Amino acid sequence: MSTPMLVAEGVRKNFGDSEVLRGIDLTVGRGEVMCLLGPSGSGKSTFLRCVNHLERLDGGLLHVDGELVGYRRDGEVLHELRPREVASRRAHIGMVFQRFHLFPHMTALENVIEAPRRVRKQSGEAASARARELLARVGLADKADAYPSQLSGGQQQRVAIARSLAMEPKLMLFDEPTSALDPELVGEVLTVMRDLAASGMTMVVVTHEIAFAREVADQVIFMDGGVVVESGPPDEVLTRPRHERTKSFLGKVI
């Protein structure tokens, strides 16, 4: 059996005195889509940020594609990596944010080619050609020269997805990618994500879109208070939840 794409073992994270993650264990196989549900403040975003080392762990281990995130193991000692090494590992993990975070001083095309050019040192032509393909793939071939402020929220989020895909990530993290969108724009972003899942991308998606989770996820995880309360295939967790907290949460969301 090949190594899973993401393995979390007892991941802990504190902010000051508050324990935000209190031992998260989970595994995401290659090509799998995992949806992460949970009430506000349960630590979903914090967990995603730990996965690409935007937050430092206070305990436990995270492996992406068999490699430790943020550390190098030397026997029983974990050495924190240099910023440059952290950066080069992050380059294999895509992340899409709730509020898009496109670079406002760059056009859609410039947003997409920035990392391939600076991190992968690709030539301008090669990066641009690839970027145009990706923009076409998310349905924005005609918006290459638009600035983010000239795009709708849904269009901005699709550019953000194209920007992540340009680095050819092994794993994509989505943190409530549709929560900042007007209802009529949610569909276009979910369509892009559905296609991405169908193409075999490994994805971890924090979302409140239960219908999307039911349709696309291989595995659904319900988190509350910094722990995994319940996990399993969407049919089980979403249709016949075993825990009271999951039931009451789903009752509110659906």
Place this chain on the structure above:
Amino acid sequence: MSTVPELRTDPASSPVPGPAPAIKPLRHPVRAACGVLALLCLAGVVWSVAKNPNLEWHTVGQYLFHERTLSGLGVTLYLTVVCMLIAVVGGTVLAIMKLSDSFLLRTIADGYIWLFRGVPLVVQLIFWGFLGAFYQRLTIGIPLTDVVFYSVETNTLVTATVAAVLALGLNGVAYAAEIVRGGIAAVDAGQREAAYALGLTPAQTMRRIVLPQAMRVIVPPMGNEVITMLKMTALVSIIAGNDLMTNLQSIYSMNFKVIPLLMVACVWYLALTTALTFGQRYLERRFGRGTTAPRGGFGARAARTTGGEQA
């Protein structure tokens, strides 16, 4: 049920037939009167200055492009450009130090700003001018040993111009640092995270993502700094720097044509300030890229405050 058609006939809510009514803007008679009064006062002042025989327009004309005026102008421009370069580069370094995670670097940056902002510029100028009285020789070597790589008489290295550059430049660094820090802090933290998540290093993120956006906030106050710097170069007359003001002063101390030569100074300083204002406007447009689109969203507010147009 019968009230509904009655409401429909209400003249205020029913569309008016015929041509659309003309709009008559509100008049502001008091505002207009004040404007006219101010204009009259201004005209009076300009008239009385222009007709004042002590102004000696022909003397102004004679000295406007005088050799010493132009050489002084050259020195003033040189001082402004060099000192501002030092201020911007040093200020950026200091701002990054101030925002670093290292307590030591932050404290050093704070100490620098505290010292160079706290001591009056005149004192700093005189101090650098008299550095030779403090250190007779400047020496580069290994401390506590006899190894010396380079040694020089202070006064041959730190000339009046060098002293002026040091004083104005190092002082400018402290002010520029605060401006740059404010600009960097104004960039949304999400921008940095997005760049990191793509695999950019901290240095690339700063250079490619954070600083270009910070520029929008930095340019207007930095423009003020340049103009202030231009005028502060007049202070170097204290340690004799051959700048525009020093040269004009030395001319009028010989021929006593104080007012016309001050007029020459006004004309040149105003001309330079005007040119700088245009330069600033260009930079504001250049760095306002992408923030001035007609659509709402996160660029809309910045678009209103910079008032530039689509690049």
